[in-house]
Amino acid sequence: MRYLTRQFAIGALRRGNGIEQFLGGAEIDGEPAIRWVAISPMNRQYRISLHTVQDPDDDQVGDLANLISLNLVDEAYVGEGRELGLKEDEEEAISLAEHLMDARPDRWVNHAVAGEEYIDYVRARRDPARSR
Structure with missing residues (x-):
């Protein structure tokens, strides 16, 4: 099972581990892109x-943090992303991410697993029968 229950997501954060969610494709200034939210x-x-x-459109790429950022002005370090907020409580952090980014409560994964979601996304795009 790839997805975390709410309690497992909270537990991961409490143990010092990050969580994330692949949000899908986007277009930024005419360029194909992908997005994910992380806590x-x-x-x-x-x-x-x-x-x-x-978006490299490559189902062999799973390490999303190493892809070329389109938020470079917002990042001091590669893979850092654009900060949306800070919270002291795990539940509040998850709720804020879901609210701001329309993230789904049932689609959180452990840190570095969003790349698997991207691979599935690329393969589904190439084979429309898979996305049914």
């Missing part, structure tokens, strides 16, 4: 960040 523990708070990167 990362940071200094006794939880950082909610949006990542928007170029």
